[in-house]
Amino acid sequence: LGWSADVGEIRLIGFLLDGHTLEFELSPSEKWVLSAIFFVGMFLGAWLWGIVADRCGRKHAFTATCCLTFTFGSGSALANSATALAMCRFAVGLGLGGNLAVDFSMFLEYLPSEYRGRATVWLTGWSAAGNIWASALAWAVIPSYGWRPYVVLCAAPLLPAMILRLGVKESPR
Numbered sequence: 001l002g003w004s005a006d007v008g009e010i011r012l013i014g015f016l017l018d019g020h021t022l023e024f025e026l027s028p029s030e031k032w033v034l035s036a037i038f039f040v041g042m043f044l045g046a047w048l049w050g051i052v053a054d055r056c057g058r059k060h061a062f063t064a065t066c067c068l069t070f071t072f073g074s075g076s077a078l079a080n081s082a083t084a085l086a087m088c089r090f091a092v093g094l095g096l097g098g099n100l101a102v103d104f105s106m107f108l109e110y111l112p113s114e115y116r117g118r119a120t121v122w123l124t125g126w127s128a129a130g131n132i133w134a135s136a137l138a139w140a141v142i143p144s145y146g147w148r149p150y151v152v153l154c155a156a157p158l159l160p161a162m163i164l165r166l167g168v169k170e171s172p173r
Helices: 002-017 028-056 060-080 082-111 113-145 147-155 160-166
Strands: none
Touching: 002 028, 002 060, 002 082, 002 113, 002 147, 002 160, 060 082, 060 113, 060 147, 060 160, 082 113, 113 147, 147 160
16 A cells, blocks of 8 residues: 555656646746655655664654655645645655655565565555556546545555554564
8 A cells, every 4th residue: 555655646746747737827847846846855755764764663764754645645735835735745755755765675674585576576566556546546536626636535545554554563674
């Protein structure tokens, strides 16, 4: 769920910036900034949350990154300006950058080395599920209901992922 939702969040910005989805009148440079700020957040988040995970534990870092991504991902629907949306998407990027790095590390640390290759293939296969989820939602939701419900629904799988992770023990390493 977490991996799929993360990839869906990455795909989401393309659907938001396509055509006239947003009610904000964005210039091409503003669209570029809105897209780029998300990836700057991902870059910084991977670095920051990697350090936090090493010092405080992967489980705590993963839960925090899921919470950050879910809160600001769904909170993006409340943005009343392009600036507010950009700030929310930056925060989503911060959480997502850490989530992808920490989740992948944590996942591999639970597995015996002989299963890691096969399990990695299965995990990355969920990327396709996230792309399908975000694309299908964009097709079904945006034309009829707009972009705001779309961003909430894209973030929704992070909530059960966050709750399920609470029962997982800390990484053995």
